[in-house]
Amino acid sequence: SAVISQKPSRDICQRGTSLTIQCQVDSQVTMMFWYRQQPGQSLTLIATANQGSEATYESGFVIDKFPISRPNLTFSTLTVSNMSPEDSSIYLCSGKRTGDTGELFFGEGSRLTVL
């Protein structure tokens, strides 16, 4: 299995500010994803982080609000920009390796509270 480290694990932020979440994988993964999970709900895919190129965003998510970087195979960042209370959520980084059945490995999650 892969180990995915995410930080910060939690943060309380002021409206209008931005926060960057970092995700480090202990082995090379072919695909990395960023999910959001609001309280009591399932996971919503924000985007697929592509190495060395722009991320692929899902409907309802845009690069200006959620810029993503992936400079190499083992590291990615997600920034939540110009935050509002509606952005309060858990943000999860996940990865999948080549040849695996499709099992996703998840980071511990970053719990954001926007005041």
Next chain:
Amino acid sequence: GQNIDQPTEMTATEGAIVQINCTYQTSGFNGLFWYQQHAGEAPTFLSYNVLDGLEEKGRFSSFLSRSKGYSSLLLKELQMKDSASYLCAVWDSNYQLIWGAGTKLIIKP
């Protein structure tokens, strides 16, 4: 549209058996996953089914019927630590992972 249905919440007794059902309607099918998620934690992988039938892994087993668009997760000899949400997810024809809303399982002594 793509849809995955599973019960919102279930309650079972410690030591008993519980079955959590999942039905799906997706554009194509490349496999079905079950994940366990304890409150405040990230999901962890439980099982993967791509062919019809039963996959057993210790106290947990998962069943798939592709013709019925149906899967079930069976948990035996329930323990208090099994209290968690159980998420069903399907890989569609584009290898997009479609997630169910999860079933919150409450175990009572």
